[in-house]
């Protein structure tokens with residue numbers, strides 16, 4: 001078989017790797033040993049990792065485990081005729097494990113005749129010898145079945161080489177791509193691109209801010225699908241929510257149908273050989289007009305790449321894809337979906353209640369010279385609040401924690417980053433998926449603060465009223481509501497990050513104000529802490545059936561063990 005290398009279209013110089021570095025007998029020996037193509041590709045990836053241990057992160061090189069490759073190719077609907085002629089694209093092919101998975105899937109079928117052409121894009125010249133070995137093995141297997149496999153390994157930048165398809169799409173011209181594909185499979189590279197990178201500038205109509213390269217792989221690949229063509233990608237979940245990728249999501253939802261989404265629960269155990277801490281999903285898209293709201297999408301879950309606890313369900317398209325915010329909500333189960341639907345019926349938001357969600361203005365490294373740990377200082381001081389000051393539903397201060405100063409000086413230099421002491425709901429900005437909840441909220445009551453100002457550090461968000469103050473019961477009711485598994489469940493379905501950003505909070509639907517006030521009153525009376533009892537109390541007031549809740553016994557005690565720490569207001573703080 002002849003290997004062809006495409007001529008350069010645009011982008012960097014192609015470095016041609018033109019020696020076929022395998023011997024047919026050797027390859028055949030390996031293959032008869034009952035090894036599958038995906039396991040073989042995995043050994044090639046491992047051999048490459050041993051040879052090039054460094055620099056893979058910068059190249060976005062995280063290789064797919066064989067189980068995931070097999071799962072991904074299992075999502076394709078393969079033709080039912082006995083003779084097929086099809087094409088496959090594998091952009092960012094690495095050592096070729098996804099191509100191997102696709103060939104494996106075909107080899108398990110009893111087609112009489114298969115004619116397959118594969119284009120594999122790979123920018124890194126060092127991985128090419130391993131990729132060639134994998135594709136050569138696929139070729140041999142096909143040959144043995146009397147099938148035909150042709151391929152091109154294209155050693156160039158996939159995005160820059162195909163940018164013309166996206167540009168013509170923007171000009172609404174007919175897609176000029178001559179090479180379009182029936183099937184596309186990819187685990188694209190992922191790293192943030194500079195806002196001024198050529199890719200970002202060329203594709204600015206699809207994304208904003210500082211997008212991630214994987215989204216550009218998705219966009220170009222979708223444009224390279226034949227009508228009815230199918231694409232399966234494993235990517236980070238981050239494109240499903242947030243502002244950067246909103247234009248992309250809208251375009252995706254408006255032009256394609258999404259047939260499957262698989263969600264990995266674990267952030268750590270998906271790419272088991274790799275140092276990847278990222279929520280990943282697998283998505284299958286078909287180039288047909290979008291599904292109607294009453295059609296169904298298959299949503300599956302597993303903890304990790306072993307798929308040992310794999311579950312799946314069918315959900316209405318309308319429940320997952322929301323045109324208003326273009327969020328893609330991925331419910332873990334029917335209960336999560338039911339809660340999400342109840343919340344979506346509420347039409348209040350913080351903004352409609354006259355409240356704002358802001359991020360703490362004290363950035364420690366910028367304000368370093370004004371941060372003070374001891375009240376003995378001669379300067380005028382203001383209490384400074386950090387994430388660890390949120391304890392249960394309270395804000396406790398002072399609390400000792402290494403490197404977290406308790407005060408910020410009160411001066412003309414700091415006045416613009418200090419806030420008036422009034423009622424605030426403080427929220428941690430960073431939590432991990434492994435923590436019980438995404439949201440940890442505490443109430444600060446201005447009436448109890450002995451200082452004129454308060455400092456809020458940048459790892460906290462705060463909810464406040466610009467004009468006036470949030471009444472105490474309302475503030476307690478809101479904080480209690482935010483700490484429930486009801487809100488947690490909603491955020492888990494829309495938010496792929498561990499970070500709950502101010503934008504997500506602004507989009508959160510809120511129940512009627514009278515209900516929030518009632519929650520506040522009851523929480524005060526019953527001295528509830530976040531956990532099972534609070535969940536039940538809030539669910540009862542909001543008419544949410546308790547059987548929908550994942551009740552957790554996580555009542556939070558003051559874990560500081562610091563007997564001097566008090567609710568901020570009750571502390572006889574040395575603030576002046």
Ligand SMILES: C[S@@+](CC[C@H](N)C(=O)[O-])C[C@H]1O[C@@H](n2cnc3c(N)ncnc32)[C@H](O)[C@@H]1O
Pocket residue numbers: 045059060061062063064091092093094095096097098121122123124127156157158159186187188189190
């Ligand atoms: C996340 S790895 C996945 C490799 C392989 N598909 C797998 O699943 O194991 C992404 C691959 O894309 C390659 N790559 C990165 N940027 C690229 C670009 N702009 N064009 C083509 N390939 C690229 C990297 O060298 C890397 O091998």
